[in-house]
Amino acid sequence: MLTIALLGLTIVLGVAKLGATAARPILPSVIYLRAEAPVDAGSGDLGFAIIIFAILALMVVLAVG
Numbered sequence: 129m130l131t132i133a134l135l136g137l138t139i140v141l142g143v144a145k146l147g148a149t150a151a152r153p154i155l156p157s158v159i160y161l162r163a164e165a166p167v168d169a170g171s172g173d174l175g176f177a178i179i180i181f182a183i184l185a186l187m188v189v190l191a192v193g
Contacts, residue, residue, distance in 0.1 A: 129190075130191050133187050144180055144183075
């Protein structure tokens with residue numbers, strides 16, 4: 129049971145990592161310097177972290193129970 133949970137966790141983290149890297153646009157070769165960060169910079173990271181945390185918590189509950 130623990131092996132299945134760890135395998136599932138590995139698959140989930142791999143898919144999440146691929147999804148996170150594939151969704152981001154490729155940066156241009158020219159870097160523009162800004163005096164301030166945009167208001168919505170990094171706004172999607174908290175939701176993504178909550179989803180990952182919920183999946184990990186579910187995997188732990190399934191492995192223990």
